[in-house]
Amino acid sequence: MHQSIRARKWLFVIVTLFVPVALFSQGAVKWTKSGNAYYRFEEGELNLYTLPQQTKTVLLSKKQLTPQGKTTPLNSRNFSFSADEKKVLLFTNTKKVWRLQTRGDYWVFDTNTGSLTQVGKNRPAASLMFAKFSPDGSKVAYVSEYNLYVEDLASGNSTQLTLDGNRKFINGTFDWVYEEEFFCRDGFRWSPDSKQIAYWQIDARKTKDYLMVNNTDSIYPFAVPVEYPIAGEPPSPFKIGVVDIATTKTQWMDIPTDPVLQSYLPRMEWAGNSNELIVQHINRLQNQSDLLLCNTQTGASQVIYTEKDSAWIDILPLWDNDYIWGGWDWISSGKEFIWASEKDGWRHLYRITRDGKKEVRITNGNYDVMEIIAIDEKNGYVYFMASPTNATQKYLYRTKLNGKGAAERISPAGQEGTHEYLVSPTATYARHMFSNYYTAYTDEWISLPDHKGVNGENKVNDKIAQAEKPAGFEFFKIKTEEGVEMDGWMVKPKNFDSNKKYPVVFYVYTEPWGQNVKDQFGIADNFLYRGDMANDGYIYISIDNRGTPVPKGRNWRKVIYRNIGQVNIRDQALAAKEVIKWPFVDTSRIAVWGWSGGGSATLNLMFQYPDIYKTGISVAAVGSIFTYDNIYQERYMGLPQQNREDYVKGSPVTHAKNLKGNLLYIHGSGDDNVHFQNAELLVNELIKYNKQFQFMSYPNRTHSISEGQGTFEHLSTLYTNYLKEHCAPGGR
Template sequence: MGSSALAQPPKHITLEDIFQHGTFHSKTVNGLRSLKDGKTYVSIETNPKTKEKYAARYMYTTGKLVEVLYTTKDFYYKGKQLAISTDFNADERKVMIADESEAIYRRSSKANYYVFDSASKKITEVSTNGKQLFATLSPDGTKVAFVRENNLFIKDLINGNEEQITHDGKTNEIINGKTDWVYEEEFALAKAFFWSPDSKTIAYYKFDETNVPVYSMTLYEGLYPTDYRYKYPKAGEKNAIVSIHLYHVAQKNTTTVDIGSEKDQYIPRIQWTQDPTVLCVLRMNRHQNKLEYLFAQAETGSTQLILCEENKYYININDDLTFLKNGKEFILSSEQDGYNHLYLYRSNGELVKQLTKGPWEVTRFYGFNEKTQTIYYQSTESSPLQRDVYALTLDGKQKRKLSPNPGTNEATFSTDFSYYILNHSDTNTPPYITLNNQQGKAIRTLEDNKEAKTTAQTYGIKGSEFFQFTTAAGISLNGYMIKPTPFDANKKYPVLMYVYGGPGSQNVADSWSGSRNIWFNYLAQQGYIVACIDNRGTGFRGQEFQKSTYLNLGKLEVEDQIAGAKWLGQQSFVDPSRIGIWGWSYGGYMASLCITKGADVFKMAIAVAPVTTWRYYDSIYTERYLRTPQENAAGYDDNSPIHFADQLKGKFLLIHGTGDDNVHFQNSVVFSEALIQANKPFEQAYYPNKNHGISGGNTSLHLYHKMTDFIVNNL
């Protein structure tokens, strides 16, 4: 008898395993921070006997303990145990601690902040006048800047004084030092103040959102529901007017930066150069196809235009801009040759050279080693489905791949780039984390996730099988599928397609996935094939592929998903009459369009938190791809599921959280009404007070039970 005959059948996955018990949890390396010497790092550890946490400094080379910097006991303040932290200031003598943190939106939260002095072991409370946002130590460690109630403050750690810098902050009118809702969501920018390198100046944003329309959201809490009101600029509506200011700490005065006379524009980033008297301001037009780099003089606020980039579609904002220590050059990434690549410029805006080139994309810029004149980056050079880490000298003569194994590789470099932590995974392998030297050699393993790998094998969890096909339009698309176990090639299986499909996104990737992928394996155990296809408009295949959906979101994407469903239906092991589709957010929009415009192809669909008309979504995201409704009404209406409600034939489940501040519940309410008036039967579920992520408590378990039951009963 062969050994395979003795193999144990896989254990059955349960939804409780996935969403309650954390059975398939994979470990990562937390609280690890490179110190400025580049040779050591600090990590938060737990004493196995006492369970006490401590911050320890280790040698990169050997992993040996150099010293224990502080322990949980040192973070005990006035009868209260504070969480241990490694959030150092620039000279690494002080540590910022956040306590009793409260989430606000996706990237913002407020907390009670404290400063720990590692030399004296003294703790200072930042403020006793209410919770603070974004408390940030000055580089010299003498002050803390923070935001409270839309105003900017400074706490002097030497004399203990708290100084209010701005006084005009007012809810839903004026914001200082933090961004409005739409900048936080779409430019991934929440904290909006920045210390100069010499600690003498704070550059900060001011948002005047007085004329931005209010969105009102009902919260069902207490005897009488309350209205949560906040400023949300929908497509084509008024945006906040943004200005940039410079507060001079010693002089106690403020200078306004000259960003031009145009008020209807964006300032997606500001960043100090190597010169503490020069601030770089990125200015973008409302169409988001023109990006200008301005250098502002801190003393006067006067600006000089250094560089202007224009694109026939739109420009994606990132954080790659890096000013070199020589003070004469900077590196940025751009899609100007059709793929995202790195470029070196002189400080006067003159192009020195394109640093990377080819029909592939730079997906992360890790930084520049001044000593060896080497850039470090992640790219799709091997495949759009994979990520590798590279080192390249500025002269282009030496290029090294620093990630030996195919799949998805991410690096975290030491301060001087002499070491890096490499996080590798692929569709069959949970994160394997190693410490490597400059030459790429693995010195030791930090996390092998042996337990997660064993658990995956015990439950028969499989990675994705990747495939490629060409549509009738001649477009080559990437996809993956997870087949049932055991798989019988002579049977015909139902297929559930998963879609996101939004601009620049990617679902078909050679990486280890989280709980959603485990759920797909759960469905495979129930006899379903789960498949996913990245349509036109998705990322990492060059600008023309990604931006082909410009001015007409939904059209090409849905054509590709329908083509994908038809291709799957032609496979000998697929039942073409039992193909369903589901998605969340942009994917919910896609699923809604597929079950209406593609009614003859799809038997069922589930849309979670869908956009149902782009007229209801925010200005920055929507106008980037469609311009305004006033300019491009057809782009908004020709592919709105609301207008295709009468075409619904299959089974449809519509799900939304009533407290969704991002994709408003309004989208599902209006789509529901369109389906009702078209006399189309459908099911819907709402989750009270839940935001766009629809989670908390038993919510995820309940949601996935509901979706699973709907699939089993209708597909």
């Protein structure tokens, strides 16, 4: 939870390959409350490391983590502590729910008694979700099969708090679209006094199911239903309830909504006490955000703060990954909270009074806050990530919580690239990770605010000094005939000869979820290509158009509103038009490829600008944006009932008749995100106009096309062979 100090969508595959999630994931490292030590699971043991000496103490041994009657210790994927740090909650036997491993078994180790006991042992195996200690450490609450439970740790007695949960009536967690687009997974919160639990209830009974057909896991095919509201369909209605642990009675909060269009409630927390909740309520168009205080005894709610935008409003978890697991930043003993807004044209932080009547902007200047790293109220600072002069990089800054004075860069000079931090609860130590395009990911433990390596270590600087810059890689800026300047990276062929002409392969994403041009290690690797593109003689390029989530201000990001499939595609094409003017580019060998939103962009570029792009490889693309989910598509495109023509213009199927070049289209039939229907709609349209192309369906694979033996090898072989055949490598 994000208190006065805080330490930090899978949509397309490429980014996840380059972000070392394991170093900063929920289960990797836990700080002690004192802030001078951390816990970490290693080789089946839970260890405690004390800084700055890095003194190691085994907190829980393999023997202690072995259940009675078993011979092997628990394989813990994640862990958490009670408030007094005397009990440890261990998450094991995990199962994936859509994107993440959020279902499994939980065990409690009590360091006072040395006992190891399973929570919810009468529930089905691997059915518990989001188990967490009560603030007083006496109970554990969890979700199992869409209902809430609480277990008293002293007696072992379990109480079911909700009785009506099922796949379509969801208590304490969320439906598919809330999880995918709002990152809402953990749907309940303990009250500070440990006597109540606030929770979401999602009513998906009227939300239509997408039926995915599984043809591979039995002789008779069977349908796999997913509650999935497409653009134009109303959201599943929500309710916020507060259940009393002693009586199991729920008090529902009175939060108004549009009876026809409905609305969203993506954030809810206790408001610093056990009598009020604070919630973020967003209208259907997602261009008005209301913060409400709710009285948990009466259910009455009051709007304390409203923000509107002519395009859309990004909720905090969309740009700060830490908030996926909840949290609200209260300061001044609960009298104020920290909030972010783009209302002045840049994403800045504000401190807002509890009644919403007074606000002070904390960060100032022509830059975007990229992420909140820590709030050090004791010393009067907020730490955050920003990059005021280079949108491809990321640095740690701090500024005064009172909003006075200039922001101070904490990341050292000479470490130009991308930084990440996991800061201790006292903001005195941090785990620091760095990379740039030529320096591999390197992590070190540092003190703050001086940014010195503990024990005199200097790992990042040493790694930078030893690293060699790869030949042929460069960042560049390109300006189109319309005056739009964009960042790009390029990898030139080995033994590049400027007197020869080379093929160009563009890697694209282009939509509001993907920034491709980052100064980080491995950014220009093509994981699908079998071999070395530079060695084979390709120029490999990626460019970030307007609408991508780069730190260049609100207008850069939001010019794409109601223009997906148009503004982003035109920016890319006009940038390519400049690239093909370079004397060493072979205009007859121009290829483009992408996955998911990048697959959609590939199709639109091939169809709308067929004279530029000769070969395209599109993976898991949205062929018709009418088919995609309502939260994502309506956020960026408005309601199709109100501006249908924008949806038509932005959909690749609309332009499929213009195909001239070589197209390879790839899709998994078990894709729950971009449904296989998109492939068949596209194929039908290409058939209609006698457009010849190659199509590969991967049976029962999801959006990542990663399941099944031999899948990746087959996919990468297909990709590489097609590219080499239709966009031959090498200089001429």
